Amino acid sequence: MFSAVFGSVEQGIIYAIMALGVYISFRVLDFPDLTVDGSFVTGAGVAATMIILGYHPVLATAVAVIIGFLAGCVTGLLHTKGKINALLAGILMMIALYSINLRIMGLTSENSIGRPNIPLLNAETMFNQFQSFWGSLGIDTAINNFFSMLGVQYLPATWGTLFIMAIIVLLIKLIVDWFLKTEVGLAIRATGDNKKMIRSFSANTDTLIIVGLGFSNALVAFAGALIAQYSKFADIGMGIGMIIIGLASVIIGEAIFGTKTIVRTTFAVISGAIIYRIVLGLALRVDFLDTGDMKLITAVIVIVALILPQYFEKKREKSRKAKRHAERLVEYQHSLTKGGAAVAKTYPD
Amino acid sequence: MLKLTQINKLFNEATPDEKIALDQINLKLNPGDFMTVIGSNGAGKSTMLNMISGALTPDFGVIEIANKDVTKLPEYKRSQMIGRVFQDPMAGTAPTMTIEENLAMAYSRNKKRLLRKGVDKKRRELFRESLESLHLNLENRLNAKVGMLSGGERQALSLLMATFTQPDILLLDEHTAALDPSRAELITNLTKELVEQNQLTTLMITHNMQQALDLGNRLIMMDKGQIILEIEAEEKKKLTIPKLMDEFQRIRGEKLNSDKALLSV
Numbered sequence: 001m002f003s004a005v006f007g008s009v010e011q012g013i014i015y016a017i018m019a020l021g022v023y024i025s026f027r028v029l030d031f032p033d034l035t036v037d038g039s040f041v042t043g044a045g046v047a048a049t050m051i052i053l054g055y056h057p058v059l060a061t062a063v064a065v066i067i068g069f070l071a072g073c074v075t076g077l078l079h080t081k082g083k084i085n086a087l088l089a090g091i092l093m094m095i096a097l098y099s100i101n102l103r104i105m106g107l108t109s110e111n112s113i114g115r116p117n118i119p120l121l122n123a124e125t126m127f128n129q130f131q132s133f134w135g136s137l138g139i140d141t142a143i144n145n146f147f148s149m150l151g152v153q154y155l156p157a158t159w160g161t162l163f164i165m166a167i168i169v170l171l172i173k174l175i176v177d178w179f180l181k182t183e184v185g186l187a188i189r190a191t192g193d194n195k196k197m198i199r200s201f202s203a204n205t206d207t208l209i210i211v212g213l214g215f216s217n218a219l220v221a222f223a224g225a226l227i228a229q230y231s232k233f234a235d236i237g238m239g240i241g242m243i244i245i246g247l248a249s250v251i252i253g254e255a256i257f258g259t260k261t262i263v264r265t266t267f268a269v270i271s272g273a274i275i276y277r278i279v280l281g282l283a284l285r286v287d288f289l290d291t292g293d294m295k296l297i298t299a300v301i302v303i304v305a306l307i308l309p310q311y312f313e314k315k316r317e318k319s320r321k322a323k324r325h326a327e328r329l330v331e332y333q334h335s336l337t338k339g340g341a342a343v344a345k346t347y348p349d
Numbered sequence: 350m351l352k353l354t355q356i357n358k359l360f361n362e363a364t365p366d367e368k369i370a371l372d373q374i375n376l377k378l379n380p381g382d383f384m385t386v387i388g389s390n391g392a393g394k395s396t397m398l399n400m401i402s403g404a405l406t407p408d409f410g411v412i413e414i415a416n417k418d419v420t421k422l423p424e425y426k427r428s429q430m431i432g433r434v435f436q437d438p439m440a441g442t443a444p445t446m447t448i449e450e451n452l453a454m455a456y457s458r459n460k461k462r463l464l465r466k467g468v469d470k471k472r473r474e475l476f477r478e479s480l481e482s483l484h485l486n487l488e489n490r491l492n493a494k495v496g497m498l499s500g501g502e503r504q505a506l507s508l509l510m511a512t513f514t515q516p517d518i519l520l521l522d523e524h525t526a527a528l529d530p531s532r533a534e535l536i537t538n539l540t541k542e543l544v545e546q547n548q549l550t551t552l553m554i555t556h557n558m559q560q561a562l563d564l565g566n567r568l569i570m571m572d573k574g575q576i577i578l579e580i581e582a583e584e585k586k587k588l589t590i591p592k593l594m595d596e597f598q599r600i601r602g603e604k605l606n607s608d609k610a611l612l613s614v
Contacts, residue, residue: 205425
């Protein structure tokens with residue numbers, strides 16, 4: 001149980017970066033961007049390919065982020081300059097990226113042009129590089145000793161991944177928070193909110209959409225690059241349903257933690273990603289469910305996350321109203337018992 | 350400050366529905382002029398305003414702002430020089446963003462938007478001060494989302510935002526039409542105040558004849574895509590609504606459609 005939850009948290013925190021990307025396109029720009037399913041694999045593919053070709057994992061990840069940015073920009077261009085419907089522009093880019101991703105990963109193979117998967121079993125990744133440094137600190141044994149004292153069995157091999165990812169995600173959250181409050185960020189948010197208005201304040205909404213989608217997909221590709229290194233492979237199919245996972249994280253987080261400010265919303269999105277993974281991990285432990293059911297479970301989680309908040313909101317509203325009505329009733333009865341004077345005061349005639 | 354020369358615009362060209370939206374419009378506004386525009390629906394008032402703001406481009410003709418030909422300049426570039434308030438109170442502000450964030454966007458209208466904080470301490474002070482001039486207590490709600498404000502409050506904020514950077518031209522498109530009478534009066538007074546205070550060159554469309562007479566130093570009446578009547582400063586002060594109606598009848602040879610829905614008296 002503990003190790004299952006631990007694994008979910010570890011993965012969830014990586015997927016949180018992707019969820020933040022989806023948050024920027026879906027919520028901030030109000031642009032349902034399906035590029036994500038493709039750009040996630042692009043991030044993974046570029047990073048894996050460069051690592052196999054012998055580049056430093058950090059450089060490989062950085063290049064993946066840049067390529068992801070460009071992919072988002074193309075979707076933005078299709079939509080703004082090509083006047084293609086937002087959903088369609090994303091889908092077009094997604095299927096175009098499928099072939100492109102095959103070719104990118106094909107660069108690692110001498111006898112074929114495309115390649116559907118790259119294993120990274122013995123390759124150097126950001127994680128095992130960090131872990132060799134982390135292991136020398138001896139923090140793992142300290143933490144595990146603490147937990148075994150509490151009686152927890154099956155302790156994780158290392159806390160390093162969780163630690164480094166927490167720092168990276170925190171940094172990204174701070175960057176997103178800061179960016180959305182800059183002059184450019186405000187204009188991007190207004191583009192999603194009221195295009196007519198921000199155009200009348202001399203902002204080029206086309207450019208803002210392109211840059212916004214670029215930023216969003218850069219984060220998605222970053223998550224892809226990290227997941228490839230974390231799970232030690234890149235696969236052409238790993239992006240399927242990514243957009244739904246991202247959306248699920250955003251919706252779950254927003255439902256639980258609210259959207260009062262940007263700082264709070266980004267926190268909600270990150271937490272949503274982790275909660276989603278934990279729910280999924282627990283669901284998969286049920287005997288009759290199989291890993292193949294993952295997408296179905298995802299769909300169910302999203303549906304529940306969409307419907308449940310409405311139900312609670314209705315219930316809350318009902319009890320709030322009932323309480324107020326009861327108060328009014330007491331006031332009214334009170335005025336009656338006081339006799340005619342109170343009534344006469346209310347109705348002078 | 351603003352000069353329109355021979356502006357022409359057709360809608361649905363070369364189809365049975367072809368309509369002359371603007372027909373040889375010539376107009377000149379001097380710095381500080383406040384012109385009101387009246388006319389029934391379909392007269393071309395809003396088309397003319399959209400032409401000036403860059404939302405539409407003329408078929409031919411030249412638009413100059415501050416002695417610069419802007420005919421081909423896209424809307425977002427032109428809006429550095431133009432402030433606009435729309436009829437719909439929802440249209441001029443971003444509802445999910447806070448009051449101070451909305452003002453920050455108005456503030457960077459004529460500057461390049463950079464990766465710099467939109468709202469800092471200094472700007473917040475500036476925003477607070479200018480909001481005080483509205484007397485709506487908005488200065489104490491800087492962090493409230495604009496979607497929570499009432500229509501009147503939003504329109505007052507829109508007006509403040511539109512005039513914030515003292516644009517060369519202020520365009521008002523029936524900006525009080527969607528408000529109840531008391532709110533409309535508030536916004537009308539505020540308009541007067543802000544225009545005078547900032548010496549703005551203003552063009553205001555209204556369907557309210559009284560408002561058209563009360564505000565500004567010049568008045569034009571439009572009909573079927575043409576400017577049919579121009580009234581200047583001294584003359585405008587003496588103008589009354591019946592006189593205006595008679596004038597229309599004299600020019601057009603037909604009775605002005607005094608349907609209250611079109612030209613409320």
